[in-house]
Amino acid sequence: MVRFLFFAFLFFLLTHKKIIEKDISDYCIEQFELMLKQQTHPSDTAAVIIEPVLGEGGYVPAPLDFLPRLKEICQKNGILLIFDEVQCGYGRTGKMFAFEHYGVVPDIMVLAKGIASGLPISAVITRSELTK
Numbered sequence: 001m002v003r004f005l006f007f008a009f010l011f012f013l014l015t016h017k018k019i020i021e022k023d024i025s026d027y028c029i030e031q032f033e034l035m036l037k038q039q040t041h042p043s044d045t046a047a048v049i050i051e052p053v054l055g056e057g058g059y060v061p062a063p064l065d066f067l068p069r070l071k072e073i074c075q076k077n078g079i080l081l082i083f084d085e086v087q088c089g090y091g092r093t094g095k096m097f098a099f100e101h102y103g104v105v106p107d108i109m110v111l112a113k114g115i116a117s118g119l120p121i122s123a124v125i126t127r128s129e130l131t132k
């Protein structure tokens with residue numbers, strides 16, 4: 001079963017001036033922790049997948065503290081963290097991969113688009129121990 005959470009949508013800051021970046025991260029992290037309590041126990045949760053920079057609905061980077069906090073919870077609970085860098089990866093954010101802006105390395109990363117300049121090629125990249 002797939003469950004959805006709010007993306008920490010930084011551009012709310014533009015319209016809701018009283019909200020600060022940390023509030024958005026706090027809210028989304030709280031919702032994630034609540035989900036792990038109420039809807040899907042960590043032992044039943046295989047992975048979290050997120051785009052470091054949202055690609056549809058505007059190009060919206062996650063707040064800088066959000067991905068490290070997400071990684072911490074995932075690591076603590078044995079949940080894999082997957083970054084979808086199909087749109088934001090391969091040099092499109094000024095670094096090779098968007099996650100490099102956050103100092104967080106995912107367990108798995110998916111790539112496409114930029115790696116082949118229009119050819120229908122994709123890649124799933126992970127640590128070797130996860131493939132055994």
Ligand SMILES: Cc1ncc(COP(=O)(O)O)c(C=O)c1O
Nearest residue numbers: 051055056084085086087088112
């Ligand atoms: C962010 C993102 N992830 C993944 C995909 C690939 O989706 P699908 O496998 O359904 O083609 C896309 C396609 O545009 C995308 O924009």
